[in-house]
Amino acid sequence: MCKSCVLNFHYHNSKYQKTQNNIESKSKMASQDYTPLTNISVTKSQISNCSFSKWYPLFKSHIPKAMIIKPLPNEFIQYLEQDGIILPNEDSSTSFYTQGITNDDENEYSDWEEQAANDESSSEQEQENERVDPLVHFPEFHNKLKSAIDELGSVTPKLNWSAPRDATWILPNNTMKCNEVNELYLLLNASNYIMHDLQNAFDECTGKEEEEEEERRKSNTPEFELILRKWFDINPALEFRVFVQNGKIIGISQRDLNYYDYLDALSDQFKDMLDGFVKDVIVPKFPDKDFVVDVYIPRPFNKIFLIDINPFARKTDPLLFSWNELIESSGDKKDYELRLVKENNVGRFVSKEHSENQVPKDLIDAALDPQAIKELTEKWKELLSRQEKDEENKL
Ligand SMILES: Nc1ncnc2c1ncn2[C@@H]1O[C@H](COP(=O)(O)OP(=O)(O)OP(=O)(O)O)[C@@H](O)[C@H]1O
Ligand SMILES: [Mg+2]
Structure with a gap:
């Protein structure tokens, strides 16, 4: 018997975009100036070299504690790709996310679910039965993830290249911090950035024909990996993105785009430190001379x-x-720039980061609370009938 609780509303945007294969809304791709004149080509091998597991062994002493889990079972990949989210409802689990959603005569959810089930067409029901469920389709891997969290404590996940930065809305703490396996599932499932890694990682790659051919022979799909990084509190003001071309820094940008008044005074010190780090640590070992660190x-x-x-x-x-x-x-022969946000930028708050991937809070609450789903459905129905009446009156 399937023990899963199904958070099965097709929430707006993220899963919708999966089916539409419209992952290109990834904001990191969208916010750039495109000019046909400046071509920046990237090869599959350059993308592959940026996979976490490729560079982790080279720079281990400089990287906060992390665990690489690979290969990933196909069922887990399918689980991330499927619409909706199924959370494992284990008997032994005391998870906030699954407790209280069991189907019994005492709770209203069972009535609602029964009603919903009756309304469903048989083909939808069949689809439901085919859905990937961690406890049924990858129980061993599920236990492996649980053990990893037991060992590391709170973690933040990413696949080969991307972290689910666009999906923090789905967790109560609004961060990528996962204290239990259900949070890991929610975060990864709700993220379009994760879908980018699964489906579009090699898009727009160019390369020498032989190299392309070699890659095709190996497989066109990358070998996927799940990275669990031990969580630590990062001060976003002190994160920087360093652009390196031909082994030389050509620019450094503050990573978090808020204004921090103390950064300007530290700028020269950071440049000195980063010059040494890139020249002595990264460039001698990293296989490419162009990269962004x-x-x-x-x-x-x-x-x-x-x-x-x-x-x-x-x-x-x-x-x-x-x-x-x-x-x-x-x-340019002259020195590169470490660029900082110079003043509070009120305009920035008009559009929130990753907002194209966000959904109304009502929906998120509803995802976690069966009673809320019921109320939301009723509210929708009420609004719809009010709107219909308004339109009739207008005619
Ligand atoms: N171990 C950690 N604990 C807590 N937060 C972390 C940890 N590692 C990374 N982060 C946070 O997660 C953010 C995103 O991580 P990362 O740069 O790996 O994601 P990404 O998907 O590659 O981002 P981008 O698309 O900008 O390249 C980092 O900027 C950092 O603030
Ligand atoms: Mg990155």
Whole structure:
């Protein structure tokens, strides 16, 4: 018997976009200046080299604790790709996300679910039965994830390249911090950035024909990996994105685009530290000479943590620069710029980061509370009938 509780409303945008295969709304791709004149080509091998597991062993002492889980079972990939979210409802689990949603005569949800089930067509029911459920389709992997969280404590996940930064809305703490396996499932399932890794990682790659052929022979699908990074509280003000071309820094941008008044005074010190880090640590070992590296420099500013290495490509967000500007400045003999936000930018709050992937809070609440789903459905029905009446009156 299926023990799952099904959070099965097809919430707006994220899963909808999965079926539409319209992942290109990924904001990091959308916010750039495109000019046909400045071509930045990237090869599959350059993208592959930016997979976490490729560079993690090279720079382990500079990377906060992380666990690489690979290969991933196909069923897990299908689970991430399918519409809706099924959370495992284990007898032994005391999860906030699954408790109280069991189907019994005492709770109203069972009536509602029964009603909903009656309304469903048989083909929908069949589809339901085919849906991937962690407890049924990848129980061992599910237990592996639970053990990893037991070992590491709270974690933040990512696949080969992307973290689910667009899906924090689905967790009560509104961050990527996962304290239990259900949070991991919710976050990964709700993210379009994760879908980008699964379906579009090699889009827009160019390459020498032989290289392309070689990659095709190997397989056109990357070997997927799940990275669980041990959670630590990061001060976003002290995160930087470093653009490196031909082994040389061509620009550094503040990563979090808020104004921090103390950064300007530290700018020269950070540049010195990052010059040494890129030249002595990264360039000698990383296989490509063009890349974009994300770093974290916590107080007292005596160590640099490597957070991520991204492809030197338009799909990597240039943050405070534009790609054209970076490319055009790269030939300059003069010193590169560490660019900071210079003042509070009120306009920034008009559009919230990743807002194209967000949904009304009512829907999120409803996802976690059967009573709320019922109320929301009733409210929708009421609104619809009011709207119909209004339209009739107008005629
Ligand atoms: N171990 C950690 N604990 C807490 N937060 C973390 C940890 N590692 C990374 N983060 C946060 O997660 C953010 C996103 O991580 P990361 O850069 O790996 O994602 P990404 O998908 O590659 O982002 P981008 O699309 O901008 O390249 C980081 O900027 C950092 O603030
Ligand atoms: Mg990245």
